[in-house]
Amino acid sequence: MTLLQTLRGEPASRVPIWIMRQAGRYLPEYRAIKEKSSFEAMTRDPAVAAEITLQPLRRFALDAAIIFSDIMTPLEALGIDVVFKPGPTIAEPIRSRKQIDALQLRGPIAPFVGDALRLVRLELDRSVALIGFGGAPLTLAAYLIEGGGSKEYEHFRQFLRAEPQAMHALLEKLTDLSIAYLRMQVESGAQVIQLFDSWAGLHDAATYREFAVPYHARIMSALGELGVARIYFALGASHLLDEIAQIPSEAVGIDWRTTFAAARKALPDRAIQGNLDPALLFADPDTIRREARNVLERARGGPHVFNLGHGIWQQTPIEAVSRLVETVREYRL
Ligand code: CP3
Numbered sequence: 001m002t003l004l005q006t007l008r009g010e011p012a013s014r015v016p017i018w019i020m021r022q023a024g025r026y027l028p029e030y031r032a033i034k035e036k037s038s039f040e041a042m043t044r045d046p047a048v049a050a051e052i053t054l055q056p057l058r059r060f061a062l063d064a065a066i067i068f069s070d071i072m073t074p075l076e077a078l079g080i081d082v083v084f085k086p087g088p089t090i091a092e093p094i095r096s097r098k099q100i101d102a103l104q105l106r107g108p109i110a111p112f113v114g115d116a117l118r119l120v121r122l123e124l125d126r127s128v129a130l131i132g133f134g135g136a137p138l139t140l141a142a143y144l145i146e147g148g149g150s151k152e153y154e155h156f157r158q159f160l161r162a163e164p165q166a167m168h169a170l171l172e173k174l175t176d177l178s179i180a181y182l183r184m185q186v187e188s189g190a191q192v193i194q195l196f197d198s199w200a201g202l203h204d205a206a207t208y209r210e211f212a213v214p215y216h217a218r219i220m221s222a223l224g225e226l227g228v229a230r231i232y233f234a235l236g237a238s239h240l241l242d243e244i245a246q247i248p249s250e251a252v253g254i255d256w257r258t259t260f261a262a263a264r265k266a267l268p269d270r271a272i273q274g275n276l277d278p279a280l281l282f283a284d285p286d287t288i289r290r291e292a293r294n295v296l297e298r299a300r301g302g303p304h305v306f307n308l309g310h311g312i313w314q315q316t317p318i319e320a321v322s323r324l325v326e327t328v329r330e331y332r333l
Pocket of ligand 1: 019020021022023024025034039066067068069070071072084086087088133149196198235311
């Protein structure tokens with residue numbers, strides 16, 4: 001299995017590829033299901049979630065399937081109401097210590113994700129790895145406090161400064177939840193876990209050391225004991241590589257603004273995943289091929305997992321994805 005070999009640092013003859021958000025709205029077969037259902041219903045039905053997870057694998061020769069779900073999905077178990085329109089929105093954003101103290105586990109954590117993982121594994125070719133995932137506590141906290149997506153995350157950043165102790169209490173609870181949730185995914189067949197810290201880029205290094213590193217490291221250490229391969233992805237985090245080095249993982253995902261040279265220097269013991277700009281999939285076929293090969297060349301010198309620098313965009317042409325996957329598949333190390 002090429003992805004697992006690369007993540008374990010074993011020699012491989014080619015570079016494995018998967019694509020962040022590979023199951024989703026750029027696929028007409030996904031949109032056909034979405035037309036008749038809500039995102040919430042689709043994630044909660046294991047047969048539907050398994051089908052959507054497998055859709056991109058039928059089109060492209062990818063090295064992994066990532067389970068169809070969302071980083072916000074496990075939060076319902078804490079009594080938090082999340083609605084997707086299409087981004088996650090929180091009916092009652094968390095803005096007080098009292099709300100944080102009231103958060104407690106009310107039942108099993110998204111057991112339907114475990115059921116979906118088992119269904120996917122049954123259908124998946126043995127050469128394809130199965131990826132589970134979760135949101136990093138600091139990114140989950142950003143959505144919970146802000147109440148949804150935002151450009152500056154003013155409420156979140158204000159709360160972090162005004163109530164640092166309450167923020168730590170929230171991160172502690174989100175860390176416990178994440179460990180139980182991700183452990184369940186591993187027990188259900190996930191061979192790789194990616195932790196998404198999509199809003200890492202909001203913070204300076206000192207803030208990241210205090211509010212991200214201890215919690216995210218605790219999750220990754222707990223997963224390490226299970227022997228699952230771990231990928232840590234942080235967006236806009238070129239200035240945080242020394243902090244990310246303190247978080248255990250087999251691989252670190254970088255975006256298109258972080259160079260392989262900088263990542264290899266700060267993270268000499270990790271595989272590096274990335275980092276084609278998702279916008280490049282809108283270029284002409286020759287440019288896509290050339291830029292993908294540039295990424296492959298720049299990544300040489302250590303284990304590399306090919307990916308985009310962030311999730312694939314909704315308007316991306318299918319042929320561009322085919323071209324990209326072919327280019328990476330042909331490339332020999
Ligand atoms: O292929 C996959 O990666 C499968 C599943 C997946 C989804 N969300 C499905 C989804 C994964 C891995 C995620 C992770 C996720 N969700 C992240 C981390 C990755 C990143 O992009 O930074 C974040 C920040 C979220 C929160 C979220 N969920 C947003 C911002 C949105 C709306 C806009 C968007 O980017 O799609 C969602 C909704 C969502 N999650 C959709 C899908 C397919 C769209 C739902 C629809 O069809 O309307």
